[in-house]
Structure formats: structure tokens, C-alpha cells
Amino acid sequence: MRRRRQLILTASLFGLAWTSVAAAQQADVAPPAVVPTVAQQAPDAEPLPDIAAPTPPPPEAQLPEVAPIIPDEEFKSAIPPISAEDDPELDKPLESIAEFERRQAEAAKAKAAGTPAETAAGDVPQVDGAPVPALADGDSVEAIGDAPISDAELAAPLPPLDSFDVTPVEFAEPEDKNETRTIHYAVKVNGLAAADDGTDADLADLFDDLSALHDGDGKADNFAMLRARLSADSELMSRILASEGYYDAVVETRIDRGEAEAGANGAAARNRSITAVIDVKPGVRYTFSDIVIDAKPTIPPGLIHDNFPLVIGEPIVAQRVQGAEAAIALKLPQEGYPFAKIGQRDILLDGDTGKGLYTLPVDIGARGCFGGIEAVGKLAFDADHVDILARFKRGDLYDSRKVDDLRQALVATGLFATVAVEPQPTGESAGDDSEYVTMLVTQQAGPPRTIAANAGYGTGQGIRLEGSWTHRNFFPPEGALIGRAVAGTKEQSLGVTMRRSNAGRRDRTFELITEATRSRYNAFNAITGRVAARVSYDSTPIWQKKLTYAFGAELIATREDDYDFALGQRVNDFYTILGLNGQVGIDRTDNLLDPTKGFRLTARVEPEGSLAGRFSPYARTQVDASGYYPVTDSIVLAGRVRVGSIVGAARERLAPSRRFYAGGGGSVRGFGYQELGPKDPNNDPIGGRSLNEAAVEARYRFGNYGIVGFLDAGQVYRGSTPDFSGLRYGAGIGGRFYTNFGPMRLDIATPLGRRPGEARVTVYVSIGQAF
Incomplete structure (x- = not known):
């Protein structure tokens, strides 16, 4: 027995769909439509729309002869003869409605007079062995249950409501007003210890973390809710087992009810312990029989296999498989393959041996080197300034980590609502079986202005309030104009700063500062003016x-x-x-x-x-x-x-x-x-x-x-x-x-x-x- 399995997320399984060819053919054949003729239509019916009649075959058409399923002689001999000679009742005229009602009335009178039904009823209709009585006008009376209803009973008025007996129903056990309707239950999982490789504890912990039964803290509003949780946990357990390689696991559920507990002061037993039970049969844990990576040669040759952590013989665990594929998807772009794509895995399981053949197609794409930079969209600054932020130069082997670094540097400027950096193929050869890759920077400039404030207090320093207004791109690119003010009990100041970020080099800042300050401290009182220039790498x-x-x-x-x-x-x-x-x-x-x-x-x-x-x-x-x-x-x-x-x-x-x-x-x-x-x-x-x-x-x-x-x-x-x-x-x-x-x-x-x-x-x- 061999089956193909796909690991999706936690290890979903593909079932096999079988379609009946005969059923499909039957579904494609529509029954012939019945089209009434003009003679068949009612006189007052609307005329039917014109319906195209089927075209008869041409006279010269040679139609194949179809042999009958049953010969005509055999069919006719199987039909019994029907004629007045065989059954004289067939030639009798139909009974009139009046004659039928008369016979019903006579049968009712005969029953009332005590005449035996088999002699008096004749052909009178009967219900449960008794003839159906007739009303005064000749209509028959419907029998309700075993008692026929007379015309007088039907005409009698309904009795008043207060004449009905409304004695309340008495239950065998009185209702306890303090009794809660909440169901308290326990959860029991059997069979995980049967899982080999010591995974039972891990599986139990994972189940406890995700279980709907455990999330309910042992309480449910009713049995329907308890059953729903139990059903959901059954599916959860199946997925967990499959994700750990137990593809043939059997999960069964039930609700056990314990013996009733005696009530207080000798009261009748009422409460029963409820246990939601999940029985697990993990079965065989499948392992890799072989691992096949379908990919073209890379530079260096062992780039994929050396960074693929799965090995033959280890269990087929979904998390390990996904992690291995993610490692390849991450490593290839870091080593010069910007357009690498991981295909859909295929795992062929052999139920007889408990082994699985793993195949993964990988399209490595073209090997690339960094080329130029192109900026599109609503620009905050041009491609030349983007090139200052980049930590790569033209001709460097493509590395996705440097692309991520450039994206973070662009975000850190604070000038974009959105920004994206993506490699684009050029087809231009860069030598060594590689081509230049253009970095496409898609910009959407955001609001450049910011207002900020902070406050603090210190004994001897008093209250200090500071506010600032910043235009981060007043002198493009990244030339900010900053206005700053301090209002405190000991210090007041005003200042203006012109700051160029990434000034000619990544992370280098140039500032021109001018400010005026008034200070009144115990150590000194001062009125100060200051002009400064500063270059920093912070x-x-x-x-x-x-x-x-x-x-x-x-x-x-x-x-x-x-x-x-x-x-x-x-x-x-x-x-x-x-x-x-x-x-x-x-x-x-x-x-x-x-x-x-x-x-x-x-x-x-x-x-x-x-x-x-x-x-x-x-x-x-x-x-x-x-x-x-x-x-x-x-x-x-x-x-x-x-x-x-x-x-x-x-x-x-x-x-x-x-x-x-x-x-x-x-x-x-x-x-x-x-x-x-x-x-x-x-x-x-x-x-x-x-x-x-x-x-x-x-x-x-x-x-x-x-x-x-x-x-x-x-x-x-x-x-x-x-x-x-x-x-x-x-x-x-x-x-x-x-x-x-x-x-x-x-x-x-x-x-x-x-x-x-x-x-x-x-x-x-x-x-x-x-x-």
C-alpha cells in the first residue's frame, strides 16, 4: 500500500476522490422533455412558445438495428388476460355518489342497531373493522380514534377554559432552585504513551495548549457544547499525530458518566461525574526512506544539501520539514540567488514499511549580482541618495540580508508612508554565469513633520517641559529643520537646528545649532547664546x-x-x-x-x-x-x-x-x-x-x-x-x-x-x- 501525503501547515492529508464513470455518464444524459401538443392544452391556457421539433433523420441514413431486450412473444405471454369474461365486475357501471353515500348511511344504522358488520355492512366502507357512519345530509363522518363523532357533537359549543383541570404536574424529584445547569467534566487522554520515540509527553503538552476541552476549564453549558468540544479535540489530536509522523493514527472519543453521588440529608442521588475520553492509537511513526532535492547545480555545488537539515531515517515531522524548506528559501537569496523558488513537496508513503519518499523541487533561478538602483513612486529622495544608504556596490554578489538592511535604513529615515525594495532581473551578464540585478525601490512619501514633547522633574532642577517641531525633509534629501523650546522652573530656552542625516555617508549626521538659554540655578544665573557645528556617527x-x-x-x-x-x-x-x-x-x-x-x-x-x-x-x-x-x-x-x-x-x-x-x-x-x-x-x-x-x-x-x-x-x-x-x-x-x-x-x-x-x-x- 503506497500513498502520497502533503504536509501543509501542521501536516494536512490529501484524501483520494473516486468518481464513477457510469455516474458521470448518467449525469450527462438529460431525460427527454415532454412537450404537450395543442390538443392537450387547456382551452384557457396561454399559448405555449414555439418549441423546435426534433429534426428527423434523412431518408438515406442507415440506422443500426437494435435488438429487443425481451422478445415480443415472451412479453405478451407474461401479461395476464383482462376481459369481462375473466372478471364480470369490469363491465359493471360505476356506482353513483348518491348510491355510495346511501350504503354508508345504512351501514351506520345497522351498527347502531347491533347488526353484525359482516351481514349488514355489505360494501359499506370501514375504518379499523367498523363501518363509517354517515351524517344527516348523507356525508360520511370521519372517525377520530375509535369513537365516531356525531353531528350534534360537532355543533356543540366549546367548554369554558375555567372548567379544565389545570392541576400542575408533579415530578418524582422536586426541582432544586440552587442547582446549576453547568456541566462539570474532566478530560482523559488514553494511548499517547504508546507513541514511540518518547514523543508522548510533547504530544500531550501540545494537545493541552490547543485543546478546546482544556480551554473550557472543565465547564460546559450543556452536553451539546461538551460534544462539540470533544469532536474538535478529536480532529486536533489527529492533526497533531499526523504532524509528528503518525499518519495511520486512530482517534476515538466517548463521554463516560460515573455513578451518581448521594444528595445531602439522604436526598436522592442527582449528580454524576462526567469524563470526556479520547482514546488514541498512534500506530507506526513514518520515517524518511530517501530525500530527493530536484534542483539544478549551484555555486558552490553543495549549497542546498549542506544547508538542508533533514536526514534519511528521521521521523517525518511537519515542523522539521517546513523549517528545512524555509532554511533553503532563506539561504539561496543570501548566496546570490534572488529569484529562487521552493516548489510543492511530495511525500510518497509506504504503509507496509512505514517509510516515506520525500521529493522537493527547487527552482534556483539565475545567479545575480547587484546592479543599479531605481526609485519609483512618490519620492522622498532620489536613487542617488538611496545608493548612499545601501551597504552594497555594483558587482557585489546578491545578498538578501543587505537588501533587508537597506529597507530598514529607508524606514529609519521616517520619510515614508510605505517603502519596498525588490530585485528585478535585467538579463545583463555580470560574468561567472551571473547577471546584474536592479534594485527597485518603490516609495510612498509620508508626512515629513513631527511634533514631540516630554516632561520631567527633579529636586533642585524643578519641572522641565520640552517641545519640538521637526520638518525631516526641509532641505532634501534628509535635511531637517528643528525648532526646540524648553519651559521649566529653572531653565528656559529656544533653539533652531539644521540637521543633515546620512550626510555623504550612511549614518553620518551633520548639525548646525543655534540657541538662547536663560538659567537660574543655585550654582549660577546665566543668559547664554550658543552657535555650534557637529559631525557625529551615533x-x-x-x-x-x-x-x-x-x-x-x-x-x-x-x-x-x-x-x-x-x-x-x-x-x-x-x-x-x-x-x-x-x-x-x-x-x-x-x-x-x-x-x-x-x-x-x-x-x-x-x-x-x-x-x-x-x-x-x-x-x-x-x-x-x-x-x-x-x-x-x-x-x-x-x-x-x-x-x-x-x-x-x-x-x-x-x-x-x-x-x-x-x-x-x-x-x-x-x-x-x-x-x-x-x-x-x-x-x-x-x-x-x-x-x-x-x-x-x-x-x-x-x-x-x-x-x-x-x-x-x-x-x-x-x-x-x-x-x-x-x-x-x-x-x-x-x-x-x-x-x-x-x-x-x-x-x-x-x-x-x-x-x-x-x-x-x-x-x-x-x-x-x-x-
Whole structure:
């Protein structure tokens, strides 16, 4: 016995359809139509439409002679003679209706007089052995049951409703008003242990996950619902077994009812235990007898077979088969075959041996190399800019992974409503038995404008509201114009940024920034204007880069107040600062916004100088390092260290906004913003030339929520070298709410060894982890 099987989804089976040729022929022969003649039509009937009469055969046609099935003599001899001589009743005239009614009336009178039916009834019609009575007018009376109805009974009026006996029906057992109609049932599966290869546990787990009976939690509204679930689970079990190679499995179902349970206080037994039973006979598990891949030779020769995970002798499991085919469909386009197609598999099963012959046709198509780029549709930018985003060049062997990368890069620009990247054959030879493939980029430009806002709060920093308006393609291609405003209790600012993304190179950004800021902090008050230019190669949520960099220049004009120890008061001064900046970062974490393992290292150098009076150069340097270690799937230990130093100028020559400060939500929690470090006689911070900070967190996440316990430490020093003395500590607890763009955090901390003037509790609200 050999059968062909197709694995579709979880392993559907094709049945065999047999069609009777005789039935088909019979269905093709229509019965002859009966067409009435004019004489047969009723006089008042509408005339029939003209119906074409069949054309008689021509006289010269030679029609074959058809032998009769039964000879005429045999047919006539089989018919009994019918004549008045054989049956005199045939010549008698038909009885009139009046004579028939008369005989019925006489038969009824004879019955009423007690005359035997066999002598009085004669030919009177009878019902159940009794003659049918006649009414007064001669019509016969229909017998209802065994009692004939008289004319008087039919004319009698109906009795009133209140004369009927309406005594309620008494049941053998009184109805329990508290009894529920819900059926409670148990589920039992027998026979899975008979499956070989140790698959019984896996099959049972898979059945439990998908079972309608288990989804019902052991309750059903009625037996019809229970039977429907049992029937659905029977089909489910058959599909599961077939998907694991048990094609000859037999699944039977039944509902077992246990013995009734006795009611309370000696009441009659009412409830019975119900069990939905599924009996399984898995049968033989089919295995591969041979695996045939019908495909043309590839380059390299073993490309298909080396990446096809099925082997001869293993069970025919649907998931394994589909996974193997998907692996080939994925591998071929990655190795230069953009138009490869996987055909319909064929599995020929031999029921006598329990083996299956697997055949898979594969059309590898033409081998291709990247050619040009063509952009069509409603364009956000042209093909030349698409070429900047692509990580392939003309002549490179086609690789679908690079095509997917280009598609993601186009989506990341935020300029498209829809975008698609597809290979198109050109027929142009590229050598080595390959041809050039054009990448067709179909664009549908979307709305380029975006409005965004965020808010936060920190003790010492106050409430901070920030909003922005962005036109992402104001200077095509990808030239954005950004307007930004900050409204806070401690800071207000306005700024405009012109940003070119993918500027001449993939992921490189060029920015021109101008802004004006008013700050009112305990450390200083300032009105600042800033103009800056910056080139960066940064990470994004889609592409988190291992190495990043940035460099630029800025010109700052600021009027700030500082405490003059000689005068014993705060005085205002004007600073003009020209500076350069450079930054290099290494990122080995698993997530840009919420890392759980790995480390980060960033180094920043800012050589700058004051242009007021004589030029006073100095350099600001800062190094940040952080690490993350997953203790369990839900607990992460995180730590960070920061060290900074300013060399080349005394603290008094530095603008207060260019000094180092510590304290606050992104620094040492438990203290107000910029609160740590040297103080003036009014106990206001004045900043320093060096700092060090450290923090450790234990992050516990459950679902979309999390709890964080933390300990921070840090200090700011007058000198340019941090000596790690006099460290201040803050401890606290925080909550996290995880969203698709990163966690939102609320931290509450307190300073350890609190001093006069320091808050007992500090609160910080922002987006993202503290580090």
C-alpha cells in the first residue's frame, strides 16, 4: 500500500476522490422533455412558445438495428388476460355518489342497531373493522380514534377554559432552585504513551495548549457544547499525530458518566461525574526512506544539501520539514540567488514499511549580482541618495540580508508612508554565469513633520517641559529643520537646528545649532547664546553601533554670576568662549535604551578657551564607563563610574557653566541638582575642576513594571585631579514602567549622613534608565 501525503501547515492529508464513470455518464444524459401538443392544452391556457421539433433523420441514413431486450412473444405471454369474461365486475357501471353515500348511511344504522358488520355492512366502507357512519345530509363522518363523532357533537359549543383541570404536574424529584445547569467534566487522554520515540509527553503538552476541552476549564453549558468540544479535540489530536509522523493514527472519543453521588440529608442521588475520553492509537511513526532535492547545480555545488537539515531515517515531522524548506528559501537569496523558488513537496508513503519518499523541487533561478538602483513612486529622495544608504556596490554578489538592511535604513529615515525594495532581473551578464540585478525601490512619501514633547522633574532642577517641531525633509534629501523650546522652573530656552542625516555617508549626521538659554540655578544665573557645528556617527534604536564618534566646534557668549570671595558677594561677568570637542564611544550592550548585559565606555575631550582679554586655553576631559550583568532573567545588576578633570586654567577663570557639578537624577541621587562640591558662604555650590561619581543598581522587572534599588556616590573638587575623598552617598528606590520606546522612571532617594540645608527626600521623574 503506497500513498502520497502533503504536509501543509501542521501536516494536512490529501484524501483520494473516486468518481464513477457510469455516474458521470448518467449525469450527462438529460431525460427527454415532454412537450404537450395543442390538443392537450387547456382551452384557457396561454399559448405555449414555439418549441423546435426534433429534426428527423434523412431518408438515406442507415440506422443500426437494435435488438429487443425481451422478445415480443415472451412479453405478451407474461401479461395476464383482462376481459369481462375473466372478471364480470369490469363491465359493471360505476356506482353513483348518491348510491355510495346511501350504503354508508345504512351501514351506520345497522351498527347502531347491533347488526353484525359482516351481514349488514355489505360494501359499506370501514375504518379499523367498523363501518363509517354517515351524517344527516348523507356525508360520511370521519372517525377520530375509535369513537365516531356525531353531528350534534360537532355543533356543540366549546367548554369554558375555567372548567379544565389545570392541576400542575408533579415530578418524582422536586426541582432544586440552587442547582446549576453547568456541566462539570474532566478530560482523559488514553494511548499517547504508546507513541514511540518518547514523543508522548510533547504530544500531550501540545494537545493541552490547543485543546478546546482544556480551554473550557472543565465547564460546559450543556452536553451539546461538551460534544462539540470533544469532536474538535478529536480532529486536533489527529492533526497533531499526523504532524509528528503518525499518519495511520486512530482517534476515538466517548463521554463516560460515573455513578451518581448521594444528595445531602439522604436526598436522592442527582449528580454524576462526567469524563470526556479520547482514546488514541498512534500506530507506526513514518520515517524518511530517501530525500530527493530536484534542483539544478549551484555555486558552490553543495549549497542546498549542506544547508538542508533533514536526514534519511528521521521521523517525518511537519515542523522539521517546513523549517528545512524555509532554511533553503532563506539561504539561496543570501548566496546570490534572488529569484529562487521552493516548489510543492511530495511525500510518497509506504504503509507496509512505514517509510516515506520525500521529493522537493527547487527552482534556483539565475545567479545575480547587484546592479543599479531605481526609485519609483512618490519620492522622498532620489536613487542617488538611496545608493548612499545601501551597504552594497555594483558587482557585489546578491545578498538578501543587505537588501533587508537597506529597507530598514529607508524606514529609519521616517520619510515614508510605505517603502519596498525588490530585485528585478535585467538579463545583463555580470560574468561567472551571473547577471546584474536592479534594485527597485518603490516609495510612498509620508508626512515629513513631527511634533514631540516630554516632561520631567527633579529636586533642585524643578519641572522641565520640552517641545519640538521637526520638518525631516526641509532641505532634501534628509535635511531637517528643528525648532526646540524648553519651559521649566529653572531653565528656559529656544533653539533652531539644521540637521543633515546620512550626510555623504550612511549614518553620518551633520548639525548646525543655534540657541538662547536663560538659567537660574543655585550654582549660577546665566543668559547664554550658543552657535555650534557637529559631525557625529551615533547609535540609533534600529542600529546600535559598537563604535561611535563625534567632533565639532562651538562659540558661546554668556553672562553669568559668580561669588567673588574678595568682595564677599555674587557679581556678574561676561564670557566669550571658543571651543572644540571630540568624543569616542564603545558600546557592547544588548540594548540602547534598556541594557541588561555588556558594557559601555565613552571618552570626551573639549579643548576651549576664553576670548575675554587675553586668550586662556584649557581642556575639559571626562570618561564614563558602565556595565550590566544579568543575575536571572528578571534581575540585572548595573554599575557606572564617571571621572572628569579640567586642566590649564584656575577655577576663577572658568565660566560657572563650564565647571563640573554633581548631584541630581543623572548624577548622585539623594541630592539636589548641582548641589555637591565646594560651596560659597551662602551654602550655594560654586563648582569645581574635577569630579568622580559611582552608582550601583539592582533592577528587578516583572512584566511591564520594575523595581530598582540603588546606591550612588560622588564628589566635586577644587583641584584638577579627583582624589576620591569626602565622597557623599545617596540611597533610594525607584519604579519603572516599560514602554516600546524605553522605560519611564520614578526615583525617590535620601542622602546618607544628611547635612543642614539638604533635603530629606529627593524625587526624579524622567524617561530612560539612570544610566
